[in-house]
Amino acid sequence: MNHVTPGPRGRILLVEDEPAIRRLFRHTYDEFDLMTASSVEEAIALLQEPExxxxxxxxxxxxxxxxGVDVLAWARQKAPQTVRLLTTSHAHLSQAMAAVNDGGIAGYILKPWQLEDLRQRLDEALRAFVSRQQELTLLEGKRSTLMTLASSIAHEMRTPLASIRMRAEAIAEHWPTLMGLYQDALRSGHLSGPLPRARRLDALRSSLDVIQQEVDHSNLVIDMLLASANAEKFDTATFAIHSARECVDEALAHFPFPLGLAERVTFCRHGDARFYGSDVLLTFVLYNLIKNACQAIQAAGKGRIHIHILQTRTGAALTISDSGSGIALETLPRIFDDFFTTRAVGTGVGLVFCRRAMLAMGGEIRCRSRHGHYTAFRLRWPVCQADDQ
Structure with a gap:
């Protein structure tokens, strides 16, 4: 294993157990800043070194x-800025393609290597890495601006929203009395002129519920914006063991579904899983994923949402899938990038928040998708300490 000072374009780390191939790599591509490792353990140790x-x-x-998939999957979570490539044989091409479709790797290189083709691929990957580093510098400024904007929105909107809710609740509380007085006046003939129809009165009463639901929706949007903007400041001191099923129930009970979409959700409640983390964080993660699933179904004009929980000996897993529009193959590797969005009015912070929240809880989030057919997000946590005892 060689150690040199990283160049301005970044280092290239080859993980390969054959000494002859490592020597060939160092000799052929010595114009790059190279490192090599012979095992998964050695590679992860290098990736864990500061800077x-x-x-x-x-x-x-x-x-x-x-x-190599293990190494690349680890790097996906812990060093997401690194461009991840798998070198494989024709015999295992299907596995490599599956890893690309899963978003776990940026691409694959077939063996035996075509040396000049590999040189070009490495150069392109380094260029992509440098471009990404420049983007991250700009994103830091955007994130700071977003935090300021989110705090300002929360401050400016909370008070009028609270006032609207309070007044709607006051009208709803006195509505039966008002309607009783109205009916008495109607029966006694004290009312004259055009009178509102019963249907209009019913609509007015239901409008009060709509107002309160819209206030709750607006507050939820503000909460999600604040949580996304402050994704680096999770209070891990409050983490405890929680029920994944209770978090899903909470999210489904309070999420403001578009008309008709709540009926398209199937949640298998036969099992449960425990995870160590924050029930509030997981609920916000679920809000984001449910929102994305609803948008995918609306865009496709078809589909359903399925939620499934599984407890295994290796930990807890929760899957949210939809049979809506799916995600394009070229888009899939970037969906967890800061401020990346394909929507005209998207902010590109929702899935970033989900990934950071899962990492803070010691877990991970992965996505599988087929454009035009489905999207599935899988959340995983390690076994809780209490479960080990």
């Missing part, structure tokens, strides 16, 4: 203590 400067991670498919 490792690794811009491109190229991992062989099969290694003595695991697979």
């Amino acid at each position: 490792h400067g690794i811009g491109v991670l190229l991992a062989d498919h099969y290694l003595p203590d695991g697979t």
